[in-house]
Amino acid sequence: MTQYWLMKSEPDEYGWDHLVAEKEGTWDGVKNAQASNNMKSMKLGDQVFFYHSRQGLEIVGIMEVSKEHFPDPFDDSGRWVAVKVKPVRKLNKPVTLKDMKQNPKLAELPIIRQSRLSVAAVTKAQWDEILSMAK
DNA sequence: GCCAACGTTGGC
DNA sequence: GCCAACGTTGGC
Numbered sequence: 001m002t003q004y005w006l007m008k009s010e011p012d013e014y015g016w017d018h019l020v021a022e023k024e025g026t027w028d029g030v031k032n033a034q035a036s037n038n039m040k041s042m043k044l045g046d047q048v049f050f051y052h053s054r055q056g057l058e059i060v061g062i063m064e065v066s067k068e069h070f071p072d073p074f075d076d077s078g079r080w081v082a083v084k085v086k087p088v089r090k091l092n093k094p095v096t097l098k099d100m101k102q103n104p105k106l107a108e109l110p111i112i113r114q115s116r117l118s119v120a121a122v123t124k125a126q127w128d129e130i131l132s133m134a135k
Numbered sequence: 136g137c138c139a140a141c142g143t144t145g146g147c
Numbered sequence: 148g149c150c151a152a153c154g155t156t157g158g159c
Contacts, residue, residue, distance in 0.1 A: 010157085032142080054157055097158080116141060116156050 003043060004122040006059070006111060007085075008051040016050050016060045020087050025063075027119075028072045028082035035119035039083050040069045048085060049122065049130065051111065058094035059130060063087050091134040105129050 007027060009015065019025045030036055042048075046065040052058055067084035100106045106129060110120030122130075 008157090057158075114141085115158065118156085 003041070003046045004048075004124060004127040005038065005042065005046060005119065006049040006051055006109075006122050007063075007119050008053045008111070009118075010054045011052045011056055012054070015052060015056075016087070016090065019050065019061075019063065019085070020090075024066055024084055024086045026073070026082050026084050028074055028080075030072075030082075030119060031075075031080055032118065034117055036080055038119045038121060039081050041121075042068060042083055044068055047088070047127070049127075050087075053118075056094070057098075058096040059091065059134075060094050061087060061090040091131075093134050095130050095133045099133055100130070103129065103133065 011017075014025070027039070030039060042065045044065055044067070048063045048065065049059045050061045050063055052060055063085040065083055066086040069081040069083050071078060072080040072082040097111065100109060101112060106112065106126060109122070109126055110117050114120075
């Protein structure tokens with residue numbers, strides 16, 4: 001069963017365009033227990049929203065897990081993991097945080113409830129609702 | 136650029 | 148093992 005996720009990055013550091021240029025990106029540098037556990041739960045083919053934080057504040061595209069968790073290559077402690085992702089498609093229209101906050105169906109969305117969590121699970125219902133807003 | 140929210144660290 | 152101090156994240 002496909003699972004749905006949302007991951008955020010500052011476009012200055014690593015944005016949607018970087019991922020598209022690379023064709024496949026390594027999602028590393030996540031040093032938070034909750035986020036890390038989420039990454040460990042990711043399966044090949046899971047669908048992931050790419051959210052731009054700080055600048056943009058919007059979901060810009062969809063990516064897909066192309067490699068399940070492995071030790072973060074830039075982490076010496078061995079505690080943290082990375083995954084690989086591939087871009088699937090850009091949304092027709094970005095879905096902004098403002099839009100999502102105004103939608104009562106998305107009140108439980110992790111980025112609204114706990115804005116600092118960088119890797120979070122999204123339910124199928126939330127996923128579909130966000131997609132319907134991207135038109 | 137500011138600051139609230141949250142996580143982590145370190146002295147006791 | 149508690150909790151105050153500190154650092155980081157991310158919306159505003």
